[in-house]
Amino acid sequence: MKTIVLLTLLMAASAFADESAIKLKEGAGRDLVEKDCVACHSLDYIPMNSPFLDRKGWEASVTKMIKAMGAPIAAEDVPGLVDYLVRNYGKP
Amino acid sequence: MGFNRRDFVKLSTSGLALAGAAPWITALAADAQLGPAALPQGALESSLLDTLPGKVALIKKTYRPPNFETPTAYFNEAFTPNDAFFVRYHLAGIPQVDAARWKLTVGGEAAEKSFELNLDALKREFEPIEIAAVCQCSGNRRGLSIPHVPGVEWGYGAMGNAKWKGARLKDVLARAGLKKDAVEVVYDGADGPALDKTPDFVKSLPVWKALDENALLAYEMNGEPLPHWNGYPVRLVVPGWTATYWMKHITSIQAVSKPYNGFWMEKAYRIPKGKFAIVDRFISQETEANTPITEMVTNSLITNLQDGASLPAGKAAVVRGIAWDGGFGIRTVDVSIDGGATWRPADLGADLGRFSWRQWTYAIPAPQAGSYMVMAKATNAIGASQAFDLVFNPAGYHNNVVQRLKVQVA
Numbered sequence: 001m002k003t004i005v006l007l008t009l010l011m012a013a014s015a016f017a018d019e020s021a022i023k024l025k026e027g028a029g030r031d032l033v034e035k036d037c038v039a040c041h042s043l044d045y046i047p048m049n050s051p052f053l054d055r056k057g058w059e060a061s062v063t064k065m066i067k068a069m070g071a072p073i074a075a076e077d078v079p080g081l082v083d084y085l086v087r088n089y090g091k092p
Numbered sequence: 093m094g095f096n097r098r099d100f101v102k103l104s105t106s107g108l109a110l111a112g113a114a115p116w117i118t119a120l121a122a123d124a125q126l127g128p129a130a131l132p133q134g135a136l137e138s139s140l141l142d143t144l145p146g147k148v149a150l151i152k153k154t155y156r157p158p159n160f161e162t163p164t165a166y167f168n169e170a171f172t173p174n175d176a177f178f179v180r181y182h183l184a185g186i187p188q189v190d191a192a193r194w195k196l197t198v199g200g201e202a203a204e205k206s207f208e209l210n211l212d213a214l215k216r217e218f219e220p221i222e223i224a225a226v227c228q229c230s231g232n233r234r235g236l237s238i239p240h241v242p243g244v245e246w247g248y249g250a251m252g253n254a255k256w257k258g259a260r261l262k263d264v265l266a267r268a269g270l271k272k273d274a275v276e277v278v279y280d281g282a283d284g285p286a287l288d289k290t291p292d293f294v295k296s297l298p299v300w301k302a303l304d305e306n307a308l309l310a311y312e313m314n315g316e317p318l319p320h321w322n323g324y325p326v327r328l329v330v331p332g333w334t335a336t337y338w339m340k341h342i343t344s345i346q347a348v349s350k351p352y353n354g355f356w357m358e359k360a361y362r363i364p365k366g367k368f369a370i371v372d373r374f375i376s377q378e379t380e381a382n383t384p385i386t387e388m389v390t391n392s393l394i395t396n397l398q399d400g401a402s403l404p405a406g407k408a409a410v411v412r413g414i415a416w417d418g419g420f421g422i423r424t425v426d427v428s429i430d431g432g433a434t435w436r437p438a439d440l441g442a443d444l445g446r447f448s449w450r451q452w453t454y455a456i457p458a459p460q461a462g463s464y465m466v467m468a469k470a471t472n473a474i475g476a477s478q479a480f481d482l483v484f485n486p487a488g489y490h491n492n493v494v495q496r497l498k499v500q501v502a
Binding site for chain 1: 157
């Protein structure tokens with residue numbers, strides 16, 4: 001099953017070439033987002049959900065990804081991830 | 093290939109983007125939008141028209157998993173073309189299913205026996221039924237929530253109407269023989285998560301709904317095999333209920349004696365109790381606070397005018413649209429051109445079945461110059477109508493707020 005999923009992902013990566021065109025805003029923590037979020041979804045989920053989430057809202061989103069969706073995000077990455085999202089895609 | 097919004101306007105004014113389309117499509121595309129202005133700014137900026145293999149250009153919300161919305165212009169047709177039908181996935185592991193090797197496993201602890209079906213057997217051994225039905229994402233129009241809520245920020249296009257042909261789910265379940273203690277029917281599709289730890293997209297129906305004569309294991313859509321992105325080779329069709337139950341690439345159906353507690357039933361797709369005029373209950377899944385979403389609420393969409401449109405004075409105009417509900421059927425559509433002060437009935441088009449949407453038109457013989465506020469409000473056969481004020485809920489479901497389109501006549 002795992003192999004199938006991996007193969008599918010490889011196929012998906014080539015099928016959705018335009019995903020690579022998504023450029024998140026520059027800023028401290030962008031590397032964390034690019035490392036921790038892309039295993040499961042393209043990064044357009046982030047600008048799409050902006051700019052209306054406050055710090056609590058982005059914290060809840062990151063927590064949902066870890067707790068409900070099983071994202072393997074290290075605890076020490078979380079503050080930097082949330083800071084980046086709030087600063088660049090948070091409610092003004 | 094991708095277009096940004098400016099490219100799209102340029103292309104469509106030159107008639108290229110929707111070449112060969114009906115005149116009303118090109119007319120609309122000239123001032124096309126990627127969704128209503130009330131969507132989150134970031135959602136508008138990050139969307140563009142892009143083409144999945146086998147599809148026409150749709151409004152890209154996200155690439156992976158793919159979430160693509162149908163531009164409003166296509167809703168001027170009674171049935172949504174397969175290649176323009178919206179695409180919605182939760183999880184990014186989406187295999188190309190080989191129909192020759194596809195199998196459906198039917199059984200479960202609350203079934204007398206289990207068996208497998210291939211596509212030939214599903215087509216040959218069960219009576220084929222065809223039903224016209226609206227397939228609408230629970231979160232269609234989520235992007236219009238006030239305040240905005242997280243999720244896929246859909247505008248008006250996470251829906252479509254099609255003729256679905258397939259075997260009745262109840263006929264397939266009859267072969268398995270449901271035991272008396274069967275409570276729900278749990279089903280899974282071939283798509284899965286990128287990571288093992290992510291909950292697979294598995295859904296359930298109460299037994300009474302699974303035995304509804306209209307629920308189908310569909311292998312055709314508008315007379316063709318289902319497109320890959322809409323569930324090839326077989327998807328579940330649950331007329332009247334929101335699309336979360338319409339499992340794509342379905343591979344397994346299991347009758348169970350206890351409520352299914354997977355993430356996508358227990359935590360997701362829930363609405364607060366008592367806020368919506370809903371008839372169908374999913375009692376085995378209800379809690380004190382909330383309940384699974386069930387049938388669609390009464391709704392309508394104006395399909396040939398956008399907010400900010402202008403019309404020539406003194407020249408006959410027509411407001412065109414569609415109306416649908418959770419399967420009772422549409423009784424009336426009323427239109428107001430004065431911001432809701434006065435309402436007059438629209439002319440309803442052919443009745444294509446109670447699960448289909450109903451087309452309607454409203455003639456304005458000779459509009460005088462001025463500003464108009466055009467609104468449409470559908471009412472179904474049991475008297476349920478649309479909301480004037482948003483019924484807020486945290487996931488942005490069941491948005492059936494009456495549209496208000498400013499139209500300038502000059």
